[in-house]
Amino acid sequence: MELRETLRTAVWTLRAHKMRSALTMLGIVIGAGALVAVMSLISGLNRSVTAQFQSIGTDIISVSLYPWVQMGDVEDYRRRKPLTVDDARAVDELPSVGLMAPNVHTGRTVARAGHEMRGTLVTGTTPEYETIDNFTVETGRFITGTDVDRRRPAAVIGSDVAEELFAATDPIGRAISVGGRRFVVVGVLESKGKLFGESLDSLVIIPITTLEKTFGRRRSVVIDCSPAEGVAMERAVEDIRQLLRARRHVPRKEPDDFAINTQRDLLESYSRLTAVLFFAMIGIVSLALLVGGIGIMNVMLVSVAERTREIGVRMAIGARRRDVMLQFLVESVILTLLGGAVGMAGGAGIALVVKAATPLPAAVTAATVGIAIGFALVTGVLFGVYPARRAGRLNPIEALRYE
């Protein structure tokens, strides 16, 4: 029998038993739906996180007391000896290090004419910070070497600050209050968007010297730098590690008492996290599909028994064993594919609802669709083969006699 005829017969048989077919598909629908929903959420999350990480700067090396991804006893980090501007200078002198920008941070109230932003991030740094940390000035300028040398009260403000304090007014050359001191706005930054739901644009950048003069010099310095031209990231990281261990007198077998953060490390720990999530989901979904598959096998076995006589008749009028087998196999594959499609639509629907209703991004990718269809197909064949073989192996004489 031709495949087209087989398909026709199968569709037609399934339609004749609509309710049973629908119930049989349920397990597959749920499995495929869960698969698509979760994979869409994970891949959406991955995309947005990767995009967000780009905003940090791709080849940045950021040395601080705290690692970006913190594990174990957080109290330990607090007891660490601060990093100093001298440490930063020593790092800058390494041949494997290119640009370097020391930076210190504090939270202060930023205000102007009745508008006030409490706890705004104030960063004191040097001109190299613009390049290393991937900032772009929209209007005005970034802080300069002269600003740093002369400890000028110059401020570069993030787009959120500009909006909040100035609205439609041009902020350049105007005065703002930072922690109660008067600063003059020299530049406005382009928006960087959000990282993990937090705005990257709510900040004020001032010269590091000005910050230390105004707000004190006891803070630990974060040393942001990039590898020198043609030097591998790993090489620069290793040089910095050895230098700082020596400067901070870390004994040979002790671990580092500082953290060297790179975007790559961050991406790695993030993908490790989602990979675990991903495989856990695959496990759960496989279980759902297994249950769905057993359901299909069960119904197909009942169907074979119920249609024993029909099978006998078909064989008597010329059906070969493989014709009969294919007929039942195609039925179960259609059931699972249909279930897979319905589940996929449902899962994609859930993903889109989540996307619309929450900040969690979701993206239904071709790979997701492919995997869902693949899973459904494999389930259909895997659990359809046994009942189909049983149908194909019936003895036509006994099948014809079956009541």
Added chain:
Amino acid sequence: MLIQLRDVSKLYEVGAQEVPALRGITMEVGENEYLAIMGPSGSGKSTLMNIIGCLDTPTSGSYVLKGREVGSLDDDELASIRSAEIGFVFQTFNLLPRMTAFQNVELPLVYSHVGRHARDGMVWKAVDAVGLRERAHHRPNELSGGQRQRVAIARALINGPSILLADEPTGNLDSATGEEIMQIFRELHAAGNTVILVTHEQYIAEHARRIVKLRDGMIESDSVA
């Protein structure tokens, strides 16, 4: 010769025991014969029909159909012989309940790979031959017993088989309807078909030109009316 059976035996294994159903059957059937195989239940007539119909193969002996030894064929080859050479008519009609009369008649063509467009004309011709054009798009449960058996006959004839094999074709019908069905067989025989009836009813067997009587798996008599 259309059918040549030579010393055909069939043993069934029931548990550890071997039960003989046929013991050394030798007979020939020519083209356009009208033959009845008779015998009480247990005489082996069903087994003989199954072997002639290529649903089963003999344990020993030889069955040559149209010059081809059938006894040694595998399942697929038997299926293709059934498809091309045999038309079955059963006591219980054995129509597929969810298909219309038309689709039931069409089914053998599907298995013998006749294209969809060619099928329509063939099916209508067969449906007309048994006088069921009006009822063609009804399902079996909407048809009377006699109409169902006509559908079954049309289905048996659709591939132009060498042998029309009817197993108690009137067994589930009242005698008037049974008579109508026998009339159809008579016409089919007159039109050149080879018809083999399997029955235990003397008056049905008498429609045939030749009667082979079986008893205990052997031929008891073979007579021409």
